Amino acid sequence: MLKNYLIVAFRNLWKNKGFSAINIAGLAVGLATCLLILFFVLDELGYDRYNEKADRIYRVDADLRFGGNHFVLAVDPDPMGPTLKKDYPEVEQYVRFRGYWNSFLVRKDNQNIQENNVIYADSTLFDVFTLPMIQGDPKTALVAPSSVVITESVARRYFNTDQAVGRVLTVNDSVPYKVTGVIRDMPTQSHFHFDIFISMASNPDSRQNIWVSNNYNTYIVLRKGADPKRLDAQFDGLVDRYLMPQAAQILNISADAFRKQGNFAHYMLTPLTSIHLHSNKTAELGANGDIQYIYIFSAAALFILLIACVNFMNLSTARSAGRAKEVGVRKTLGSLRQNLIGQFLTESILVSLMSLVLAMLLVELALGSFNHLAGKDMQLHLLDRPGLIGVLLGIALVVGLLAGAYPAFYLSSFRPIKVLKGVLSTGFRTGWLRSTLVVFQFSISIFLIVGTVVIYNQLQFIRHKDVGFNREQVLIVSNTQVLGKQATVFRNELLRLGGVEDVTVTGYLPTSSNRDDNPLFQDATLDPKKAISLQIWGVDEHYIPTLGMRMSEGRNFSSQFPTDSIGIIVNEAAVRLLGTTRPLDKNLYALRDFRGGNAPGNVQTLHIIGVVKDFNFNSLREVVTPLALYVGSAPGGVAIRMHTNDLPGLLDRVRNLWTSMAPSQPFSYSFMDDDFNRIYASEQRMGGIALFFASLAIFVACLGLFGLVTYAAEQRTKEVGIRKVLGASVANIVTLLSRDFLGLVVVSLLIAFPLAWWAMHHWLEDFAYHVSIGWWVFAASGAMALLIALGTVSFQAIKAALANPVKSLRTE
Template identity: 55%
Template sequence: MLTNYLKIAWRTLLKQRGFTFINIFGLAVGLACCMLIMLYVLDELSYDRYNEKADRIYRVNSEILFGGNNMHFAVSPDPMGPTLKKDYPQVEQFVRLHQRGTWLVRKAGESTNLRESDITFADSTLFDVFTLPLISGDPKTALREPNTVVISESAAKRHFGDQNPMGQSLLFDNNRTFKVSGVMRDMPKNAHFQSNFFLTMLNDDYPWGQWLSNNHHTYILLKPGTNPETFAKNLDAVVRKYVGPQAMQMLNLSMDDFRKAGNHIYYWLIPLTKIHLHSRQQIELAPNGDIQYVYIFSAVALFILLIACINFMNLATARSANRAKEVGVRKVMGSERQQLIGQFMTESILTTTLAMLLAVFMVGLTLPAFNAIAAKGLAINQLFSPYYLPVLIVLPVIVGLLAGSYPALFLSSFQPIKVLKGKINVSFRSAGLRSGLVVFQFMMSVILIVGTIIVYRQITFIQTKNVGFNRDHVLTVNDVYAIGKQAETFRQEVLRLPGVVTGSVSGYLPTPSSRGDNTFFAEGQIDMNKGVSMQNWPVDYNYIKTMGMQLVQGRDFSKEFGADSSGIIINESALKILGLKDPIGKRIWTFDDPQLKNRKMYTIIGIVKNFHFESLRQNIGGLSMVLSPNSGAASFRISSNDLPALIKQIEAKWKQVAPGQPFSYQFMDQSFDEMYRAEQRVGTIALTFAVLAVLIACLGLFGLAAFMAEQRTKEIGVRKVLGASVGSIVTLLSKDFLKLVAISILIASPIAWYAMNQWLNDFAYKIDIEWWMFAVAGLVAVGIALLTVSFQSVKAALTNPVKSLRSE
């Protein structure tokens, strides 16, 4: 029986080639989109689950409201981990990570450095908490001795080639030697942080014991059976027992008074497996994903698949008139309804199976481009793994049953007597279900179009917004600290080059860079309402000029004023929180040592206009600048028509003062855009899927329009004989579809507004959703639908009426 079903199904598909192509191609595109997004979503959901103890690992996050800032940190005080392990038996182990970013590294005895990123100090308990298999070395002792480092397999190949790296030495930043005590396998890509070098925490130059400083990523491993929600309640006791005394020493206030003033210090736990998608804290180890995008893309995949299935249902039921007599004859010959349903379901599943094969081929072709857009490393062979292969087998059956169920039930329900007498009427205008499905298709398409417009408008807004500094034409040279005291010499040499306007040496930049927080108070008081917790940046005399920032009061740092070493420039946000009137010349102070004993007094010499030094997702907080050496990077404002030549000249100057040191640079506008790379990826993916959704919907509309024209051949012929024009016939055939598209626009608009308003709420600075965005999306949908339908309408309208009437 099944063989017979397959033979008939195959012959039917070959007989109706145009119909078959539309169905298979539309379903293939839908399935390919679904598979791509499935790979993406499952990869996002897999982060950190490779850890054998992932379900018991938690990170301690901090939330601090003080000094006008509400700070949400992925870090906590350095004593947090050891204290929790000591005071609470529920904690099996802890590990702290202190990421130090990019350093210059070379094998001992060699002269050329390599620029290595993701260098991290870690406790010796690292391998007790995380699953990081070692190829060489003992995980229990690898980081217990001073001056030891565990490196990744790829780092070992870069620095030692085929040699055994164990026991050999690496020089970090030209002055710190570490012995290789372990080689680990490269960390999986689906980890929320990456590191090629784990240096022992014993060598981290840090003033330990600071409960009021948050600089370490602290992970705890709870013992089996421990309830994390119950355990987290102990963190408030930690605040009172340990944080409170240091707060009293600094502020001369109890924790109760501190909280009564509207401030708070709060610690909480986040599960390891939720960090990548659910954590948007400051000072993350690496940029995280967003569960919102997982939901969005999953919904898009479902919508596109539904649109493709709807096409199948629409076209199958629309062409029911062509198969009505077949059904009638079969029933007269003794076929039962179950057999007819089996026949039509076999055709449906065969169609979806062919579509699946084509979809896998499409995924193979498009996966490299998708990886480039989504910043992933997905591979086509993942689809054939034991995890995915059952989905590939089951999915076409499910889709075939879903898409073919209604047509099979509809066609098998025909009464043979009525069919053979020609009394079955399946005209387009009476097909309420098909109309509803067309509305649904275009509703989804309009939502995707509106979403794409708004995402791109927000990205454009970010890229063109006046952020308070001029990020254009600023070239930043990295790792200037490597040349030590010659940093100023390098700056002076570059300034002599034609095309270089000005230059500054400081690693604190208004794009992703190093950060430092201090709490400042007005002279003579500690006032909870006037203290300000703000960024504190060491800069040089040329910093504000080079960055194109604006002073609204006072002056810039100047060599003409010797007292500027104790001068400070604050931004407008800091001034507002301090509440100072006539601030120029007023003094503010902060603690100048980790033990909170010595105070450092500064005189306000200038107020800089607020500028965005964090993402536009956040409001502008307080910021200060002080005159102090910091050679993390050198930034130059340039004006040249031949940038490649100028960069080569700057590189030559670098090699003169830094032989053997790699020359690394980037433009500041590119660094700024890096903060919004996720949004740019979402915009590109949204645009791609919006186009595909519209394409699939139009394929179905094209097929329906062809069927409609075929069904009304006689009517068109009569109208032309009676004098109807081509334009009137095209209007007659198109208006039904345009009504459906108009209804879809009305339904989609409020849904799209709500969804995109929720997305925009993540940004402190955002665009307004305006009416014209919906109008553009509607016009695009109407235009595409009109073009699709008009092709068949015009073709029908131009047909010779004699042929039309004769064909009837």
Template identity: 50%
Template sequence: MLKNYLKIALRNLRKQRGFAFINILGLAMGLACCLLITLYVVDELSYDRFHEKANRIYRINSDIKFGGNDMHMAVSPDPMGPTLLKDYPQVENFVRLHGRGTWLVKQTGKANSLRESDILFADSTLFDVFTLPLVHGNPKRALVEPNTVVISESAARRHFGNQNPMGKTLLFDNRLTFRVTGVMRDMPTNSHFRTDFFLCMRSDNYEWGRWLSNNHQTYILLKDGVDPKQFSKNFETIIQKYVGPQAFQFIGTTMNEFRKAGNRIDYSFIPLTDIHLHSKQNIELAPNSDIQYVYAFSAVAVFILLIACINFMNLSTARSANRAKEVGVRKVLGSVQHQLVGQFMTESILLTVLSMVLALVIVQLAIPFFNDISTKQLTISNLFVPQFLPILLLLPLVVGLLAGSYPAFFLSSFRPISVLKGKINLGLKSAGLRSGLVVFQFMMSVILIVGAMVVYRQINFIQTTKVGFNRDQVLTINEAYALGNQTQTFKEEVLKLPGVLNGSVSGYLPVPSNRSDSPLFPEGEINQSGAVSTQQWGVDYDYIPTLGMELVKGRNFSREFGSDSTGVILNETAVKVFGFKNPIGKRVMQMQDNEGKKYKAYTVIGVVKNFHFESLRQNIGSVALFMDPNRGAVSFRLSNQDIPALVKQIEGKWEQMAPGMPFSYSFLEDSFDAMYRAEQRVGQIVLTFSVLAILIACLGLFGLAAFMAEQRTKEIGVRKVLGASTSSIVGLLSKDFLRLVLIAILIATPIAWYGMNQWLQDFAYKIDVPWWVFVLAGLVAILIAFATVSFQSIKAALTNPVKSLKAE
């Protein structure tokens, strides 16, 4: 029986090649989109699950409201981990990580350094908590001794070639020597943090024991059976026992008084496997994604697959007239309904199997482009892993059953006597269902078009909005500390080059980085009510003009004023939080020690206009600029002349003063844009799949239009004989479809408006969704639908009426 089903199915596919082509291509595109998005979603959901103890590992977050700032951070105080392990038997172990950014690294005795990023300090318990296999070294001892380092296999090849690196030393920033005590396998890409270097935490030059400083990512490994929600209630005891006394010493107030004033300090757990998609904290070790994108892309995959299935159902039911007599004859000869259903379902599944084969070819061709816009490293081989194979095998079967179920039962239900007498018009019988499915297709297409347009408008708003400084053509040279004491000389030499307008030495730039806030106090108010949590940046005399910032009051730092070493420039937010009506000349106090016993007074000499130094998702916080150049970076403002040639000249100056050191630079505009790469990727992906969704929908519309034109062949002939014009016939055949598209637009508009407004809530600075976005999306859908339908309509309208009237 199955052999007979397949033989007849293949015969029908050969007989209706155009119908088969449209169905196979539409389904293949839908399946390919579904597979690509499924690969993306599975990868996103797999983050950090490679750790054997992942279900028991939790990171401690800090939520602090103090001094006018409400901070949500992925870090906690350095004593938190050791204290929890000491005080609570429910804790099996802990590990702290401390990011120290990018360093220049070379093998001791070598001339040239390599720029290595995302270097981390880690406790010796690292390998007890996380699953990071070592190929060389003892995980129990690897990070116990100071000045030891564990490197990845990739780092070992970069610095030691084919040599065994164990016991050899690496020089960091030409000043710190670390001995290699372990080589680990490269960390998987699906980790919320990645590094090639773990340095012993005991080597970190840090003031330990500070409960009021939050600088370490702290991970806790709970014992089996411990309820994390119940255990997290112990944080209140930690606050009262340890944080409270330091807070009292620091600002002279108890924790109860601190909270009554509207301030708070809270700690919480987040499961390790939730960090990548669910954490919205600041000071992450690496940028995270968002579970909303996973939901959105999953929905897009389902919608595109549904659109492809709808095409199949629409075309199959529409073409039923051509199979009606076949069904009638089969029933007269004794075929029962379940045999007919089996025949049509076999045809449907055969079609989906062929579509799946074509879909895999499309995925293989499209995956490099998809990886480029999603920044993933997916391969088609990911589809053939054991956990994915069942999906790959079941998907065509499920899609075949879903897409073919209605046509099968619809066709098999025809009454043979009525069919053979030609008393029913089977092709139009299910027009209501087909209309509803067309509306659904174009409704989803319009929603995707609106989504892509709003994402791009928000990104454009971010890129063009005034951020309080001029980010154009500012060249930043990283790791300027490689210059040693020649930093200022380097700056002066570069400023002599034609085309270099200004320059500044400072590691503090208005782009996100691992900075933390510290309190400043108005003179005479060293208490919690006077404290203002403030970003405190060390800059030089040329910082403000180099970055094109605007002073709204007072003056900039000047070499003419020797007292500027005790001067400070505040931004408008800081002035507002301090409550200064006339800030120039006011004095603020900066804490000089960890115990809150020594303070230094600074006089406000200027007020700088607010500038964005974090993402536009956040409001502008308080910033204080001090005369204290940090040698981490040197920035230069360049003119509009030949930038590449100018950069080459600056590189020449660098090589003269820092031989063997890599010349690493970036443009401030690129660093600013990097904050929104996630949104840019989302916009590109949504736009791509919007185009594909519309294309698949149009394939179905094309087939339906061809069928409807065929059904009305004689009507068209009669109308032409009676004098109807080509345009009137095109309008007649097109208006029904365009009416359905209009209905889809009306339904899609409120849904798209609500969804995009929800997405925009993540931004403190955002666009209003304009009405014309919906109009434009609707016009695009109408024009595409009209172009699709009118092709068949014009073809039918131009047919010789004599041939049309002879057609029977």
């Protein structure tokens, strides 16, 4: 019986090659899209699961409020890890990371190579994370000061072998680190990626029992069976026991008074496997994903697959008139309905399997481009994933049954007497289910069109928004701290180059990750009630003009005013937080001297000399926060304002100047506009993926619309013939066949528009600064959908209108 089903199925598919090709292509595109999204989702969900203890590893995060500012951090105090292990028996082990914004320069021969993926780590690193070691002892590798563990790639880069234990890395021209371990390169699916781990004992900022500073990423391993919620509930007690006494001593205030003023310090556990998709806190160890995109793309995959199945149903029922007599003859000759259902389901599953094979080929062809678009490195490798093969076959079987169920039961229900008499009431106007499915298809497509337009507009808004500084034609040279006192000389020599307008020397730039958050007080008694928390950056007098910032009040720093050594410039957000309309000449007070480190027992007086207009130094997802600038040395970078038509030539001259002053140091540079765009690389990628999926959805939906037009044309062949004989023009026939379908698209617009507005409004709320969804977005999206539908409908309608009426009427 099955053999007969297959033979008949192949005959029917070959007989109707056009319909078969459309059917297979539509399902193949739907399946290929579903598979691409499936690979993407599995890749995103698989982050950090390579760790053997992944289900027991948690990161300790901070939720702080002080001085009018609220901070959600991925870092905490340096004693947090040791204290948790000492005081809480459910904590099995901990490890801390300490990163610095400046890169490390590692000596190779006579040159230094810039290494950015460097971190300080506790010796317990390998007790927490699964990082297979090629050479060395994981228990002792990071115990001794000046010891370092490197990846196999770094070992080969510097020593031409992965057997590098005992060798020495020279860092920043003078510091020798002994290689005590070589590990495998870190997996791609990790929320952090480091190539060099330096022992925490070498940390120059090593502190002991300082609870009021948050600079360490702390991870803990809970013992088997331990309840993380129970530990979470005990953090408030830990804060009262350790952090609040230190805060009270510094601020001269009790813990109760501290809290009554609206301040708080909370710590909580974040599961390791949730970090990549659910965490976007300050001081993350790397760029994370977003669970919202997983939901969006998973829904898109499901919808596109459903659209493809709907197409199959529409195209199958479009052939119902052609196969009605076949069904009538089969039933007359004794075929049972279940046999007919079996025949049609066999055809459906066969089409689904053929579509799966084509889909795999499409995925193989598209995976490289999709990887580039999504920033991934996914591979198909089906032979290495037998479980996935079974899943794919199961999907093909389910899709075949789902897509073929309605046509099978519908076609097998035809009554042979009516069919053989030519009485078959299957006109378009009675096909409410097919019409509903087309509305469903185009509602999804229009939803995706609106979403793509809004995402594109937001990305363009980000690209062109006035962020308070001019990022165009600004060259940034990094790691200028290696110049030491020669940084000023480097600046002066740069100004001699043609095309250079101005230069500022500072490591604090709006597009960098360098930040320094500190409290300032409005009176010399350091009353916490009058404290404000803000960024405090050391800059020079050329900072504001070089970056094209604008003053709101007061003046810029100037070497002609010696008192500027205690002067500061605040932004408008800081003025709002101060609650004053006359900020100039107001004094603020600090716990430390920012120019010379800590000054225990002393209070540093700072005098406001100017107010700079707000500029964005965080993502546009966040509002501009308070900031103060002071004249100080922070030579981590040099920003060069240029005006030249010969950018390559100027870049060569800057490189030559650098080489003459720092011959053994790498010339590391970037352009500020590129750095700005990298902040939104994730949004750019997701926008591209959304456009890709929207295009596929529209393509597959158009196939469904084509199926319905074909169905209607077949059902009304004789009507069209009679109308033409009676004098109807081609335009009349096209209008007749098109208006009902365009009506369905209009209904789809009415359904999709409010849903799209709600979803995109919710997405835009994640940005502090965003576009509004204007009426023109819906007008443009609707016009696009109508034009696409009209083009699809007109093609088949014109074909039907141009057909010779003699052929359709000669049997009447």
